[in-house]
Amino acid sequence: MKRLISSITLSAFLFSNVASAATADLPTPFASTLPIELRLTQQEIAVEVPNNGAVASLAVGGILGALVGAAINKASVANAEKRVAEIRNQMIDYDFSKQFESAFREKAALEYLGPKQEIKVSKNTLWAEISDKTAKPGKDILVINPSYSLSNKFDEVNVRMSVMLVDLEAKSNGKIKFKLKHSRNYAYSVLLQPGVRQSASAGAEDVALMGKDQLVAMINTGIDGIVEVFNISLSPEGKAKLAKGGKSAQYTVGEKRVRGMLFAKNGDGRDVFFQKGLNSFFVIGQPEAFTAAAAKTAEVAVQANAEVVAQAPDAQVVPAYSTHVSSDAAVQPASKSVEEDK
Amino acid sequence: MKTAAICLILVSLFGCVTQEKKAIDTAVSTQLNKKAVTAKSTCSSNQVIVEDGRLAGDSAGVALGIDASMSTAPALLSAELGRVGLVIVKTANADTTVVLVKRVYLSQTLEAKQVNIVLEVRAPGLPSKIIRTAETSIMWWGSFEESEKAMAKVFRNTVVQLVGHLNASCRRT
Numbered sequence: 001m002k003r004l005i006s007s008i009t010l011s012a013f014l015f016s017n018v019a020s021a022a023t024a025d026l027p028t029p030f031a032s033t034l035p036i037e038l039r040l041t042q043q044e045i046a047v048e049v050p051n052n053g054a055v056a057s058l059a060v061g062g063i064l065g066a067l068v069g070a071a072i073n074k075a076s077v078a079n080a081e082k083r084v085a086e087i088r089n090q091m092i093d094y095d096f097s098k099q100f101e102s103a104f105r106e107k108a109a110l111e112y113l114g115p116k117q118e119i120k121v122s123k124n125t126l127w128a129e130i131s132d133k134t135a136k137p138g139k140d141i142l143v144i145n146p147s148y149s150l151s152n153k154f155d156e157v158n159v160r161m162s163v164m165l166v167d168l169e170a171k172s173n174g175k176i177k178f179k180l181k182h183s184r185n186y187a188y189s190v191l192l193q194p195g196v197r198q199s200a201s202a203g204a205e206d207v208a209l210m211g212k213d214q215l216v217a218m219i220n221t222g223i224d225g226i227v228e229v230f231n232i233s234l235s236p237e238g239k240a241k242l243a244k245g246g247k248s249a250q251y252t253v254g255e256k257r258v259r260g261m262l263f264a265k266n267g268d269g270r271d272v273f274f275q276k277g278l279n280s281f282f283v284i285g286q287p288e289a290f291t292a293a294a295a296k297t298a299e300v301a302v303q304a305n306a307e308v309v310a311q312a313p314d315a316q317v318v319p320a321y322s323t324h325v326s327s328d329a330a331v332q333p334a335s336k337s338v339e340e341d342k
Numbered sequence: 343m344k345t346a347a348i349c350l351i352l353v354s355l356f357g358c359v360t361q362e363k364k365a366i367d368t369a370v371s372t373q374l375n376k377k378a379v380t381a382k383s384t385c386s387s388n389q390v391i392v393e394d395g396r397l398a399g400d401s402a403g404v405a406l407g408i409d410a411s412m413s414t415a416p417a418l419l420s421a422e423l424g425r426v427g428l429v430i431v432k433t434a435n436a437d438t439t440v441v442l443v444k445r446v447y448l449s450q451t452l453e454a455k456q457v458n459i460v461l462e463v464r465a466p467g468l469p470s471k472i473i474r475t476a477e478t479s480i481m482w483w484g485s486f487e488e489s490e491k492a493m494a495k496v497f498r499n500t501v502v503q504l505v506g507h508l509n510a511s512c513r514r515t
Contacts (some may be wrong), residue, residue: 081456
């Protein structure tokens, strides 16, 4: 109960904090000589569970909302865990942390942050280190925390990266005071099944059928994708675009509707969007990029199913992975579907 | 997208309200000693070795305000398997079943916590098998005891699954 109440209080505090932090651009280059902190804490692919708990309870008010939210959340988490088990088993030897670290070290444009910017890697959260007082005080510490996940309907693969600029101050009682100066988020999403609306269970089955190699390829594409957007957002052109601002509108990318400002194009010609409210930069990977691989997987699955049918005529045929196959392999730009916001 | 971004920040920051970090290994061991696993090995010839197969440097999760690195997870598992009647060896040979501890971690949303233990079992003459145990529970108090009990429960469930698999493997070989 104390935890729930704490989370509600914390959420309320954070909403005001995040909102104020989101108004300014990341002040680069830094004067700080402290290394960037890469916090690599995720061990297995996650499933994004819609939060029905403390955030929702803020809207409905009171403890009752939090309790109901918690109960729903627990069920959602348990269901997601059950569905994702086979996918996680396939990926048991995939090292997301190592992949991300390599990509970041190799491709991130650290020169935008400051001269001779160093990187420190940690497998712990900053909050754990603040909690046990092992966090090192300092100013202008850039904390980067990547994650990877499947959407709760198993129709998207997402790679995300939260970036925070913080000050940590040592207080006289030994505790560490945390000050959030800026926060922003990056996301690269790959749509798996455009046009197919199906249950989460069927979606999970399809992802498992798709196989490890293709899923890993999508995640690695997402890792490279967010590092690229990170670079774009810190480039002089990106900062100028942010300073200038622009109108937000609703767009359709593939089958997904998104709201934001068209910020830039990445190296593949995909649209990079920016959501002002949360300082979020995101790219929607359209399925065409994976069409060839998906078609090959589908072909193999169909052949395997044909063999199963030949051996046991009464056996139930498992459907092949149902990725949309398009003859047009070119990247299609986002289409604006709703008039611009004022 | 917006909701996910909010969640990401909130979940990251949730550790702000945790208490002093404590080591969990000893506490889990104490919990396991309090309540024995009900499974029993029926395979007297089964020799088992438990090894650490986790990715280098992986933490078991620290967001609950505890030092959950669980570096002693293989030793804890070995002890439990010994109690249920399996022969634990220190050096593997051709007849030894190798149990690799692949993952031990806690993860959480704002109100729910999960403990995950993943093993890979390599029994002689059989294809390797992944045994995955997960437990999701509501984070009521966020206390240390709550976390250690959850971890111990998943350890017990893992042992039950593992022994069941080894008993079945024994019958097949």
